[in-house]
Amino acid sequence: GESVGLHLPTLSVQEGDNSIINCAYSNSASDYFIWYKQESGKGPQFIIDIRSNMDKRQGQRVTVLLNKTVKHLSLQIAATQPGDSAVYFCAERSGATNKLIFGTGTLLAVQP
Amino acid sequence: NAGVTQTPKFQVLKTGQSMTLQCAQDMNHEYMSWYRQDPGMGLRLIHYSVGAGITDQGEVPNGYNVSRSTTEDFPLRLLSAAPSQTSVYFCASSLNEGAAFFGQGTRLTVV
Numbered sequence: 001g002e003s004v005g006l007h008l009p010t011l012s013v014q015e016g017d018n019s020i021i022n023c024a025y026s027n028s029a030s031d032y033f034i035w036y037k038q039e040s041g042k043g044p045q046f047i048i049d050i051r052s053n054m055d056k057r058q059g060q061r062v063t064v065l066l067n068k069t070v071k072h073l074s075l076q077i078a079a080t081q082p083g084d085s086a087v088y089f090c091a092e093r094s095g096a097t098n099k100l101i102f103g104t105g106t107l108l109a110v111q112p
Numbered sequence: 113n114a115g116v117t118q119t120p121k122f123q124v125l126k127t128g129q130s131m132t133l134q135c136a137q138d139m140n141h142e143y144m145s146w147y148r149q150d151p152g153m154g155l156r157l158i159h160y161s162v163g164a165g166i167t168d169q170g171e172v173p174n175g176y177n178v179s180r181s182t183t184e185d186f187p188l189r190l191l192s193a194a195p196s197q198t199s200v201y202f203c204a205s206s207l208n209e210g211a212a213f214f215g216q217g218t219r220l221t222v223v
Binding site for chain 1: 116152156162211214
């Protein structure tokens, strides 16, 4: 039969607080990582990326941290706003296969 | 510059019917891919292509075919639709070393 969809992990934060969304990746050969934001009814939207030769990269209000030792990726959003409410996905790519593989996603709910 | 364009946006099929989901990009990207997204889940890779004439299987390729005759277009064919293929389908393109840009999706229902 068909598989049942899983409930997404949810992070609920107050408007103005900082948010931290975590992601564990599986392939130690992955050399490129991306965070995407997906709003309801829309396609994933690129937020920020990082290559494996870096451990931190900053954008506008967002920071990505990479810990290759424990295969962990995080997205930090400063001063979270209601417009940040969405599902956030991390994705990893291995240079050997060039496939982009997505994690299951985290729902960020911003409370006014 | 339209980015990645998918058609149709919505489609209802009967079990056993075949159809093609269209995807076109105008960014001259070498890499294109198809994903499916089921409720409450992440995106799963169906097929991908690293350039015209080259395609390969992703995580869930069964029941789908692709071809890449031009750099711009990467159609996804459902050979004989099944209810398990009810999903939202996303096409994406990228330069080989860069982030993927996604279309707005095709919502497919198989009854």
